[in-house]
Amino acid sequence: MDDLGHTWSGPNLHAREPMFDPAGPTKPQRHGAACLVCDKRWPRPQIRVGHFPDGSAAYACEDCAPAVKP
Ligand SMILES: [Zn+2]
Numbered sequence: 001m002d003d004l005g006h007t008w009s010g011p012n013l014h015a016r017e018p019m020f021d022p023a024g025p026t027k028p029q030r031h032g033a034a035c036l037v038c039d040k041r042w043p044r045p046q047i048r049v050g051h052f053p054d055g056s057a058a059y060a061c062e063d064c065a066p067a068v069k070p
Contacts, residue, residue, distance in 0.1 A: 018050035018068070020058050032057050037064035 020036065028034035028041060035045040036058045045059035049068045052058060060068055 017048075018058075020050050020052055022052045022054070025058070029058070030056060032059045035059065035061040035064055037061075037068060 022030055025036055026034065026039065029036050029039065030052060033044065034041045036049060037060050040061050043061070045061045045064075047060050047062065047065035047069075048057050049060045049065055050058045
């Protein structure tokens with residue numbers, strides 16, 4: 001644990017990646033089955049770009065990932 005009270009391991013491993021508001025994306029997007037940006041479902045998006053408050057990962061396709069990655 002550092003001075004700010006953060007623990008950089010375990011469940012907080014991805015604490016520094018973006019967290020997305022689950023109100024915007026569609027259900028497939030929230031489940032990682034569709035690109036978060038363009039909603040393309042095939043090929044399945046492979047690049048993890050962030051997560052939602054419930055801990056599920058957000059994915060983007062190769063075309064869109066550079067636009068949303070920090
Ligand atoms: Zn895309």
